[in-house]
Structure formats: C-alpha cells, structure tokens
Amino acid sequence: MKAVVSSHTLGNLFSQVFASGWVPDVLPVVWHAGEPLVLPVAFYRDAFRMIDRLKPAELTITHAFQTNGTLINDEWCAFFAEEQVDVGVSIDGPRQFHDQHRLTRAGQGTFERTIAGVRQLRRQDVPFHVISVLTPASMAAPAEMFDFYVDEGIDAVCFNVEESEGGHVSGSFADAGIEAAYYRFLSEFWQLSVRRPGAIKFIREIEYAIEQVIRPQDAPFSNQLVEPFAVLSMDWAGNISTFSPELLGLKNDRYGDYLLGNVNTGILTDFLDSPNLARMLRDIEVGVRECRGSCQYFSVCGGGEPVNKLAENGTFASTETTYCRLTKMRPTDLVLDAIERAQQRGGGAGEAARAQLARVGAYEGLGRRW
Ligand code: SF4
Structure with missing residues (x-):
C-alpha cells in the first residue's frame, strides 16, 4: 500500500513553518523522494491552495518536482505550466546509459517512458531541466551525452555521480580514476556547449562553480x-x-x-x-x-x-x-584552470570560460576566492 501524506499533516507542517518566523521572503518547496507523480494532479492542486490560504500574504512560495518522467501527460503539463512548477526529470542520457540502472520492478529499462515524458514537456512548452547520474561509461562519452541532450531539445542539465549514502556504498567511488574522468567529462561537455551556442543553456556544475569562484569578496555565502x-x-x-x-x-x-x-x-x-x-x-x-x-x-x-x-x-x-x-573541488579546479587559460592565451576550455564568464558579465575584475 502506498503511504500518502494527509492534508492534516501538510496543514500542520505549513502552519507551523509560517508561524516559526524562520522563513525569509521566498519559501521553495520541493516534492521528491519517491515518485511525486504517482499521486493525482488534484492532490497537488488541493495542497497548493491550502498552502496559499495558510501563508502570509507577502511570502512567495515556489514549487519544484523531481520526477522520473514516466507518468507525465497533458494533465501534468497543464498543471506544471499553470502553477509554474520547476520540473526536474531524472534521465541518465541515451538509452544505453539510462537503462543500465533505471529499471522497473520487472527489470525493464524505463528509457522509453522517461523520454516520452520529456517529449511531452517539450510539446507543451513546459520548461524543465534534467538530472543525469553519471557512470564511468557515460563519463567516457561526453559527445554522445551532449548530442543526446541537443537532439532531444534538453538545454538545462545537472550531473550527479552515484554517491555513497547511508549503507549504500557507491561502486563509482571505488574507481581510482573517477575524479580525473569526471573533470575530463565536464571540461569536454562545457567546450562542446560553447562551440554550439544556445544548444545547452545551463550546466549546473559549471554555473555553480563560476558563481562561487567569482563572487565578490564581501558577498555572503552559507552552506x-x-x-x-x-x-x-x-x-x-x-x-x-x-x-x-x-x-x-x-x-x-x-x-x-x-x-x-x-x-x-x-x-x-x-x-x-x-x-x-x-x-x-x-x-x-x-x-x-x-x-x-x-x-x-x-x-x-x-x-x-x-x-x-x-x-x-x-x-x-x-x-x-x-x-x-x-x-566541489574538481568543478572549481576546472573553472579556475579555464580562467587561467582564458587570461593567458585563450583557446579550448579557456574560450569556454571566457564565453561563459562574459555571459554572466563577470569576466572583468575576476578574483580568486583564496
Ligand atoms: S570544505 Fe573542502 S574538505 Fe570540506 S567538504 Fe568542502 S571541499 Fe570537502
């Protein structure tokens, strides 16, 4: 039997959060951990309206869903668009990489159903990003990954590497060459995206590393x-x-x-x-x-x-x-290496850095954080 949060519990949570005095101007709410789309759209419509009724007038609430994409249909797309939900789809690249680990209980790969959900979002013009878990195989294939995203009209990507959590020990982490492979993957993927302007608009790992490396010395930072x-x-x-x-x-x-x-x-x-x-x-x-x-x-x-x-x-x-x-370390190294090349002679990742940094308007006055 599916365990579903009740409206009573949601009401208790949000009324206590709003009464706590801990919330600034914006409260991002993320619906994840377990597939959120197994519940009907009506569940979320009711939940969103209840939250709106409870919240202080001046507070902005944003909602994000992290989904495997397999259940996305017209109704979900309409809901995402109306409610301006930030949609993240978990897809690990083309079929040969995705179906390595993302399987149904019966052991079937989920690629077909996930990519159908992605295409549905595109048809309905619903903005989304994808999160791809990299394996040693996909890390060794940046061009293949890049072409896949571009062919499917996916222009915002986030990369994860299978990690150790709780009792689960990541197989990828045991690979001695994983850091160098990840650095190489990010570097090549970034360069490919610079050579095809507009094809990929957001690479989370690069954007975040740039943001941290070039932020003003006095800008606040918290973890x-x-x-x-x-x-x-x-x-x-x-x-x-x-x-x-x-x-x-x-x-x-x-x-x-x-x-x-x-x-x-x-x-x-x-x-x-x-x-x-x-x-x-x-x-x-x-x-x-x-x-x-x-x-x-x-x-x-x-x-x-x-x-x-x-x-x-x-x-x-x-x-x-x-x-x-x-x-943290390897993406930061990548951005710093690229900046140094951009400053010294340009070319390769240097060009990538210069273009990216120019885009965020921060190339001038760049300073290391340490
Ligand atoms: S501060 Fe350094 S050692 Fe500590 S978690 Fe971050 S990158 Fe790792």
Whole structure:
C-alpha cells in the first residue's frame, strides 16, 4: 500500500513553518523522494491552495518536482505550466546509459517512458531541466551525452555521480580514476556547449562553480546543509529532519533515525531543543571547523554535505570525501584552470570560460576566492 501524506499533516507542517518566523521572503518547496507523480494532479492542486490560504500574504512560495518522467501527460503539463512548477526529470542520457540502472520492478529499462515524458514537456512548452547520474561509461562519452541532450531539445542539465549514502556504498567511488574522468567529462561537455551556442543553456556544475569562484569578496555565502532548519525535510507521516534531506529515512547507532519530532504531535520550534539535533549539530560543527582549517576549497563549499561525510568517513565530524572532491573541488579546479587559460592565451576550455564568464558579465575584475 502506498503511504500518502494527509492534508492534516501538510496543514500542520505549513502552519507551523509560517508561524516559526524562520522563513525569509521566498519559501521553495520541493516534492521528491519517491515518485511525486504517482499521486493525482488534484492532490497537488488541493495542497497548493491550502498552502496559499495558510501563508502570509507577502511570502512567495515556489514549487519544484523531481520526477522520473514516466507518468507525465497533458494533465501534468497543464498543471506544471499553470502553477509554474520547476520540473526536474531524472534521465541518465541515451538509452544505453539510462537503462543500465533505471529499471522497473520487472527489470525493464524505463528509457522509453522517461523520454516520452520529456517529449511531452517539450510539446507543451513546459520548461524543465534534467538530472543525469553519471557512470564511468557515460563519463567516457561526453559527445554522445551532449548530442543526446541537443537532439532531444534538453538545454538545462545537472550531473550527479552515484554517491555513497547511508549503507549504500557507491561502486563509482571505488574507481581510482573517477575524479580525473569526471573533470575530463565536464571540461569536454562545457567546450562542446560553447562551440554550439544556445544548444545547452545551463550546466549546473559549471554555473555553480563560476558563481562561487567569482563572487565578490564581501558577498555572503552559507552552506544550508550544515545549518539547522535551513533545510527542513518531512516524510509522509509528519516526521521532521534537517541538514541533508537524504538523512530522512536512514538510521544510525549514534543519531537513531535523525528525526527531531513530528508536526502532528509536537511544535516545530520546540524541535530546536531536541537532543538528537544537539548531537548531530555538535558533530557537524566539528566537521565544518576542520574543513575551514584544512581545506583551500572552504570558501566555495562551506563544509560539504553531512550525509556524505557520514557515509564515507563514518562521522559528521570529518572533512574530505570522494563526493566533495567530485562536486566541489574538481568543478572549481576546472573553472579556475579555464580562467587561467582564458587570461593567458585563450583557446579550448579557456574560450569556454571566457564565453561563459562574459555571459554572466563577470569576466572583468575576476578574483580568486583564496
Ligand atoms: S571541499 Fe570537502 S574538505 Fe573542502 S570544505 Fe568542502 S567538504 Fe570540506
């Protein structure tokens, strides 16, 4: 039987969030973890209207869905467009890469159904991006990946590498050459996109790295994943967790189930006093402090992701992970290398950097963050 969050639980969550005084001008709400489209459109229409009724007038709410795309139809497209939902589709590239890991319970590849959902979004002019999990095979094929996106009219891409979380240990991370392969993939993909202006408009890993590397010295930077309640996660039953969203649903000897309370039986602001929060925060702060003292990438990272530190190092109170080397260090290196080439002689990735940086209007006055 499917576990579905009730409107009573959603009402408790949002009324307590709005009453907490923790929300700034905009509250992004992300519906994910489990396939959100298995519930009917009417469920979300009702939920969105209820949230609108509860929210303070001046507060803006944005909604994002992360979906496998297989259930997208006309009705979903109309809903996404009307509600201006930020849609992310999980597709790992062309069939031979996607069907390696994304299978139905019966063991069938889901590529056909996912790409049908992508095409439906395009037909209905619904903006979307894709998230692709890279494997060693797809990392070795940047041109093939690029051509696939361009042929399918996909112009906003985000790359993940299969990571270690909870008890799951990533096979990709065990590959000694993974960092060099990932760097090469991003570099070549970026250069391909510069040679075909307009074909790919957004590569998350490059955009974010540029944003961090070139931000003004005095611009504020925070890592929400290490701040209590900057990210709030709730499961279907109303249980609340914070820090990395992936912690919700995991278990650990030291932190139990990472839960701080339940919005149906407690009050959100009281969860600040949760002993579990204190335990987690103490260890996370130790990890961040050690990162600050030892890592030259701290100014563009802010101490990384607790869930990956725990999975790879066995404790929040730690520093480097394969995950942070892939998601923070190598993209930052790539952008810095490209900037140096752009400044020295242009060409190759240098051209890519110059074009990208010119686009964000930030090439002049560029300064390293360390
Ligand atoms: S890149 Fe890794 S070691 Fe450096 S600050 Fe981030 S998490 Fe810590």
